[in-house]
Amino acid sequence: QQQVKQSPQSLIVQKGGISIINCAYENTAFDYFPWYQQFPGKGPALLIAIRPDVSEKKEGRFTISFNKSAKQFSLHIMDSQPGDSATYFCAAGGGGNKLTFGTGTQLKVEL
Amino acid sequence: SAVISQKPSRDICQRGTSLTIQCQVDSQVTMMFWYRQQPGQSLTLIATANQGSEATYESGFVIDKFPISRPNLTFSTLTVSNMSPEDSSIYLCSVVTSGGETQYFGPGTRLLVL
Numbered sequence: 001q002q003q004v005k006q007s008p009q010s011l012i013v014q015k016g017g018i019s020i021i022n023c024a025y026e027n028t029a030f031d032y033f034p035w036y037q038q039f040p041g042k043g044p045a046l047l048i049a050i051r052p053d054v055s056e057k058k059e060g061r062f063t064i065s066f067n068k069s070a071k072q073f074s075l076h077i078m079d080s081q082p083g084d085s086a087t088y089f090c091a092a093g094g095g096g097n098k099l100t101f102g103t104g105t106q107l108k109v110e111l
Numbered sequence: 112s113a114v115i116s117q118k119p120s121r122d123i124c125q126r127g128t129s130l131t132i133q134c135q136v137d138s139q140v141t142m143m144f145w146y147r148q149q150p151g152q153s154l155t156l157i158a159t160a161n162q163g164s165e166a167t168y169e170s171g172f173v174i175d176k177f178p179i180s181r182p183n184l185t186f187s188t189l190t191v192s193n194m195s196p197e198d199s200s201i202y203l204c205s206v207v208t209s210g211g212e213t214q215y216f217g218p219g220t221r222l223l224v225l
Binding site for chain 2: 043097
């Protein structure tokens with residue numbers, strides 16, 4: 001199975017709050033897990049990525065947590081801002097740089 | 112990183128016609144991919160564009176419907192053939208630069224088939 005399951009489908013967070021998006025995969029051959037951010041009318045842009053040899057990676061307000069045994073990974077956005085309102089996609093990659101994308105989460109950060 | 116441009120940015124086409132989408136990168140890249148993103152949906156990989164040889168298609172996509180060319184390391188085209196309204200989507204080109212693993216995406220081509 002090549003699926004990557006993502007939840008929730010949509011998320012509303014207050015400004016300053018923490019946004020959490022979860023993904024789960026089945027294929028143990030996946031070894032690269034990026035998160036992409038997409039604004040309306042734009043292509044997806046890489047936000048942060050992790051490999052299975054670490055359990056957490058942090059870049060600014062964005063953190064990926066990775067649980068290899070559970071085959072799950074999540075994105076945490078700290079101090080969420082209205083400018084973070086976008087659609088977020090998790091993805092998983094194996095050989096050949098091909099990516100399998102999750103179904104996406106529409107995040108809205110309210111004032 | 113890589114700067115990617117796509118032409119056209121959007122188009123409205125009649126069913127039964129074909130549209131060719133161009134993807135141009137500002138530097139030589141190792142891998143080029145074409146994705147489809149239906150309205151409000153996720154990204155689905157159509158094919159890997161191979162330089163100088165036939166593209167590698169994913170399950171559910173065929174060369175007769177989506178012919179792809181990649182004549183060099185910075186350019187590729189995707190043709191959507193014999194279009195139907197079900198082909199209305201955003202078509203995205205992505206690249207991986209030499210020695211890297213990050214996939215960079217173009218701005219997309221928004222296609223509406225009437």
